[in-house]
Structure formats: structure tokens, C-alpha cells
Amino acid sequence: MPSASGRRLPSDRLLTVLTCPLCPSGLIRTDGALRCADRHTFDIARHGYVSLLTGHRRAVSADSADMVRCRGSFLRAGHYDPLARTLVELATELAPPDAVVLDAGAGTGHYLAAVLDALPGALGLGLDSSVHALRAAARAHARAEAVGWDVWRPWPVRTGCADLVLNVFAPRNGPEFHRVLRPDGALLVVTPTSRHLRELRAPLGLLAVDPRKEERLRRTLAARFRHARTESLEYPMSLTPEDATGLVAMSPAAHHVDPAELRRRVGALGTPVRVTASFTVSVYRPRGPQGRRAES
Template structure:
């Protein structure tokens, strides 16, 4: 709920604090800007000309919900939650921890983490309005915000104990700004070999090598690794509909003709063993 996390939110134009007005139907900043709360419970916090980038479509969000709700990525979910639990134990002290997920999608990962950490509050941030509609109802201690991860985040400086990014864009400078001292970003990055069994038969996009190394280099001066990355790899037994949902929630959905994809899916076996493979890396503010 937004009223539970408004003390973490900030005006995207100037980072002044926000407060709820008119029964939390809008958020108003100290500098006088006003942002309407949608009837579904989320708020769009974008400065200037508003949102520029395009987020996931309703079809992509529905595919994501279908795939994740069937537990296919459960080891990824558990690994992220375990890492966040360790982070907040170190960074929150006696305070109720604040967990921000950037590119939160349907809120599946964040809701699981909130279930596992008593008293934690979650901020789910995504540029997609269809995603925000899911986020707003994903968990009672979660507030949904539509915002662009590439821009200044509408989050108060030094207010977040743990920040998660799961297969989503990253903004190291802003991540470092919003983290408390001792807080960490927990980042899950698809690794080379992820879903490889589907690449050739479906013609979907591959995962390039050395993604973690590039992440560390791009974050230099803002975030630095805590220990070594953890490889998480496991087989999934997927039928055609699960595979269709997986492709539908990915960037490949934007590049494949739906009829061509359907023909290729029909040519697959009834069940396939597909490898899930990612690297989990924890990062803290540089110089700590």
C-alpha cells in the first residue's frame, strides 16, 4: 500500500518528500508538485515530459504471471530472498527494513521476499503500467510505483536497506544514492547458457557472455561487489504452454512474429528439459 511507503518516496523532479492528500488519492511534494494515485492503487512518478521508454505490454505481463506462478523459477526466487534476508539482517538494525525492487514486473519476487521477512516494507518500481496494476495487489506491504529506472529514482536518499534487480535494467549511480550505509543491491543476471535448449528451435535471443563482468565495470565508482557471484543453475521440465509463456514474457516477444512462433512451438516435443542459468551478485556502495 502506498500509505505504508510514502515516507520512502520522493518527488521525481527535485527529490523533496511526498505526503498523501485527499485520502491518499494524490501525493503532494514539499515543492508543490502533485501526482494522482490510480484507482488500482499505484502512482506514476515521472518528472518533466513523463515516461519515455516503453515497458512490458499487458500480454508480456500476463505471460510472466503465468510462467512464474507455476514455480518454474523457484530456485531463483529462493536465492534472491535468502540474499536479501542476509542483507537486511546486517543493514536494518531495529528498523523495519525497506526493500526496493527495480523492474519489479508482477511483484512475484518481491512478494515472496516480503513474506519471508517480518515487518519489511516493499517498493515495487516498474515503467510498465500493466505491471504496476499487478504490483499494487501483489502484497499488503508493497507499494507500486511507475517510474523509469534510467532516470532519477523517485526514492529518498539513503532510505533503502536492500535493493533487488531480477533480469531488469540497472542504474548504479541511483542505486548507490538510495541505499542506506551498509545496504546492498542483490542483482540476478541471466548467464550464458540460460534457456539454450530453446534458442535454435524457436529462434529466440541468446544471452551474451561476460554479463557480470560488464555489470561490475559499468557500476565502478558507484557500486562494488561483495564477494564472488553465485551461479544458480537448474533444469526445468516445460511443456509447450510453459515455453510459450516463457518466450512471451521475454524481450524475444517483441522480435518474433506470433504465427511463426506458434508454428515453431507446435514442432516441439510435448515436454522439454530446459536449463535455467543465472549469476547472483551482491553489491554495496563503493568505498564502504
């Protein structure tokens, strides 16, 4: 909802989901900020997101402005559209049309927006520690809200409020995934396989993906979740040198590769740059009394 100044304010429905990160209280809107009963106050940024982080500096791994710009350009070009479609298909099967969807490590909000398009009454909440990503996520969709938060920490979100949690190439906080999900909720996790971007690894000096990554993921979540199913997705991409450069620059590798050297190495690959996209999309259900419903 917009304010008198035109600034987008958090929706009434979001306020039923969020909690104060400093005490158990709920939050209300007041004077361009969110405030709890104990008067802990959190400003609403002019870009529309709310940062609930207090007393902590931005995470070292948070996306920079350049990383967010590169990611936005790459995703808008459609190279990961098959992945977005897979998430949409699963989301519409797993969640009701009026779901509360949480995206942990939402980045620009690209995948959250795709899911919200398919769930006409849903509320989306993207959590991320990057101010630059939050600015994009806050305007990714009319029903998407963005909140600044470190997803490794306990979330300022009510217990059992979410129908669906998305986790796409982002840190995994198993205890919080489990806590915020409803009894019949679902967790969707996307990880790259060892074949992802394999053509770029040696020429560009990228780190290899652990071939046992999916196995480690299941072990990490096993205490609180049961693995329901997995969708494998692999397809070729034909990229321009600019796309290939942006693909690397939008990832954590951007912290370790000199931009000029990256452009030189990509230029040596020729045109077009043919690259494999390869992902695993896994569905998890909560264990315990809340996870006993039969799988969809």
C-alpha cells in the same frame, strides 16, 4: 491502507521514502493523490499504484499487457521458484526484518513479494514504467508498494533510505543504486548466463546471452560498488508447450517474434519441452565510507 472508496492508498511509511520528482519536497496524501509542498500532484491509480512520471511517454521497452499476463502465469507455475528461494536466502542474510527493500524494474512484483514474506516488518517499493506491471505489483503483497517510474532516470526516492535493492533481469542504474542505499546496504543483481534457455535459442530464433555479461556488469558497477559474492544457480525445467510459449512471450523477445510463428516453432519441439534455467545472483556493497562495513 484503504481509502473510504476501497482504493488502496500509499502507506505512511512509503511517504517517508518517496520524494517529489519535480522538486526536493516530500509527499503527502490528499484527495486520492500525492502532493508536495509546491503543490505538484500525482494521482493514485484505482489499482493502488502511483505514477510519478511527468511529461514523458511510456518507455518503448515497457512490458505490454500480454507480456505481463504471460509472466504472471509462468511465475505462478513455479518454474523460477529456485531463483526466488535464492533471493530470499540472501535477503534474510543481508537485510534486517524491518528493511526498506527497493525493486528496480519490479515487473509483477513476484520476487519482491517473496522477499517481503521472509522479512516480516519490511516495506517493499517496486519501480517500473509499465502500467500493466504496476497493476500486478501493487497487489503482489500487503507490504509492497508500486510506483511508476523510468529506472534509467534519477529516482524519486530519498538518499540512503534503502537497506536492500533488488535488480532482477532489469536495467541497471548504478549511480541511483548507490545513492539510495544505506551505508551498510546491499545490492542484489540477477542476470542470465550464456546457458540460460540454450535449448530454445536456435529453434525459436532467440538472441544469445553474452557470455561476458557478468564481467561487463562488474565493470559497470565497479566505480561505486565492490563485488562481495556470487551465487550460481542452474537447473532443468520440463515445460508444456504453453509454458514454453509464455516464457518467450514474457521476455523482450516478445517485441520481435510473431505470436503465431512462435506457437508453430514451439509446437515442433515436442512435449515436454526441456529447457535449462541458468542464473548468476551477485551481491554488491557500496564503495566509499558507506561501504566499509565487513561483508555479512
